[in-house]
Amino acid sequence: MYGVITLATSKGGVGKSSLGRSLAAHWFTVGHKAALIDADPQRTLANRYDPKGRMGGVPVVAEPEERVGEVIEELRRKHAPVIVDTAGFRNRTTIGALVATDLAIIPLKPAVEDVDAAIATYELIREINETDERQGRAVKVAMVLTMTMRGTVIARHVRDQLTGAGYPLLKAEMLNRVAYPEAGIEGLSPSIIDPDGAAARDIAAVAQELMKLENHEFMKDAAA
Amino acid sequence: MTSKKLGALLRSAPPATARAEAPELPQAVAVPAPTSERSQPRPAAEPPAQEREVPLQVLIPEGIRRQLGVKAAQEGRSLRELVLTAVRSLGIEVTEAQIKGKRGQKSA
Numbered sequence: 256m257y258g259v260i261t262l263a264t265s266k267g268g269v270g271k272s273s274l275g276r277s278l279a280a281h282w283f284t285v286g287h288k289a290a291l292i293d294a295d296p297q298r299t300l301a302n303r304y305d306p307k308g309r310m311g312g313v314p315v316v317a318e319p320e321e322r323v324g325e326v327i328e329e330l331r332r333k334h335a336p337v338i339v340d341t342a343g344f345r346n347r348t349t350i351g352a353l354v355a356t357d358l359a360i361i362p363l364k365p366a367v368e369d370v371d372a373a374i375a376t377y378e379l380i381r382e383i384n385e386t387d388e389r390q391g392r393a394v395k396v397a398m399v400l401t402m403t404m405r406g407t408v409i410a411r412h413v414r415d416q417l418t419g420a421g422y423p424l425l426k427a428e429m430l431n432r433v434a435y436p437e438a439g440i441e442g443l444s445p446s447i448i449d450p451d452g453a454a455a456r457d458i459a460a461v462a463q464e465l466m467k468l469e470n471h472e473f474m475k476d477a478a479a
Numbered sequence: 480m481t482s483k484k485l486g487a488l489l490r491s492a493p494p495a496t497a498r499a500e501a502p503e504l505p506q507a508v509a510v511p512a513p514t515s516e517r518s519q520p521r522p523a524a525e526p527p528a529q530e531r532e533v534p535l536q537v538l539i540p541e542g543i544r545r546q547l548g549v550k551a552a553q554e555g556r557s558l559r560e561l562v563l564t565a566v567r568s569l570g571i572e573v574t575e576a577q578i579k580g581k582r583g584q585k586s587a
Contacts, residue, residue, distance in 0.1 A: 267549050268542025296552070297545055321494070343549055347492050354485065379488075387482035402542075436541060 256287055256466075257336045259327055261356040263380075266372035267343025269362045270401035272299035273435045273444075275340040277458045278465075279313050280444035282336060290334035292326060293317045294352055295342045303442030310443055323351040345379065353383050353394060358465065361398045362429070365410040370417065373398055377422060395468055398422055399461060401429040423468075427460035532580075535562075 260278070262271040272295065279289040293300040293315055301317035304310075314334075319326040323339070330337045339356065341349040353359055361376050363369035377396060384393040398417060403410045410428075417424045434445040434454035445454035481489070551558050560578050567573040 267546040268540075270542070297548060299545070343546065344553070345492050347489050347494055350485075350488055350492055382488060383485070386485040386488070388485055 256282075257357045258331050259337045259339065259352075259356045260358045260360060260465075261339040261341060261349075261352045262360045262362060263341045263349050263353060264361050264363060264369070264372045264376045265343070265345045265379075266363075266369055267297075269343070269364050269369055269372075270429060270435075271295070271343070271362050272297075272340050273439065274360065274362050274399065274401060274429055274458075274461075275338050276300055276310075276439070276442075277429075277435070277444040277446065277454075278462055279336075279338050280310060280446040281455070281458045281462050283310065283313050284446050284450060287336065288334045289313050290330045290337050291315045292319055292323065292330065292337060292339040292352070294319055294323055294348045295340050297342070300340055300442075303439065305442055308442060309447050319348065321347050321351060323348050324355045327352065327355045345375075350379070350383065353380060354386070354388050356394055358468065359394050359396045360465070361396065362401045363398060363413075364402045365400060365407070365413040370413060373417075374422070396423055397465060397468055398424045399427070399429060400424065402431040403428050404431055425461060425464045427464045428457065429461060430454075430457055432457070530577075 262275045264271065272293075275291060279291050282289045291300050291304075291313055296318070298317055300315050304315040306314075314330075316326055316330065327337055327339065339352040341352055359376075359380050361373045363373040377398070380394050380396050383389055400410060400414065414424060430453075432445075432454045434449060434452055438444050438448045444458070445452055446458055449455060547558060547561060551561055554561075557580075559580060563573050563578045567578070
């Protein structure tokens with residue numbers, strides 16, 4: 256299991272928080288001690304967190320600001336994975352989280368603005384991998400398509416373009432399903448509310464593919 | 480101790496939160512250029528200064544709402560200002576005073 260996973264992209268509204276909470280819920284239900292850090296000033300995760308609720312076992316630490324590195328280190332002593340949700344714009348907290356992360360997930364909708372932001376974030380991670388702090392232990396990175404409609408031309412086009420250019424796009428997708436906002440009302444996720452449902456299966460597929468990345472190395476040039 | 484390279488990366492980015500450095504209210508509001516003659520606002524007379532204001536409530540996708548909130552925080556403008564600016568770009572007549580609203584009058 257990864258120690259730290261950071262969801263990052265310089266664009267808002269791509270489903271970072273939903274994916275982060277859903278992955279935490281998935282791993283929580285299969286027995287991992289997941290924790291969440293809400294480093295997004297919007298506080299999407301923290302605002303809906305109910306310590307007495309069904310996801311109360313997944314603690315949420317809000318607004319670590321520029322102490323994010325210390326907060327991650329503190330949490331990772333007792334939790335894995337520690338999942339960090341970041342703001343929809345580039346800032347020091349996001350960079351701090353990425354420096355401390357094992358895996359970066361870049362969510363994107365099948366839209367040109369999201370693709371631009373995803374590529375910019377990928378390049379940022381490449382730069383981070385070139386710092387002394389990450390020498391010899393490059394951050395792994397995976398892009399994930401979110402809010403997709405099955406079988407649409409634009410989703411297929413974006414997938415073809417990104418994979419054709421060599422970007423690490425997961426085969427699994429987070430399809431556009433009402434289960435996410437419905438579960439989100441109570442700060443929950445499909446894996447908790449309806450573990451056998453289609454949305455929970457989507458998330459399980461994403462999680463499974465992410466676990467297979469552990470021995471892959473996308474940033475060969477930067478890590479050399 | 481932060482390496483030079485990481486230090487440079489951190490210096491290139493704004494602080495942790497948009498709230499931490501919300502800019503002052505801008506003097507002028509940027510308006511996208513009209514794309515066609517049809518969308519040009521007509522140079523009509525100023526509407527009444529004390530026109531009554533009414534509520535407008537709409538349901539929009541959560542992601543768009545979040546982006547609006549971030550944009551408002553980053554630019555130090557209210558959601559109302561952003562919405563009225565967008566409305567004006569559609570060709571509907573909206574004055575600067577109407578965009579600024581009561582908040583603008585107080586700070587002026």
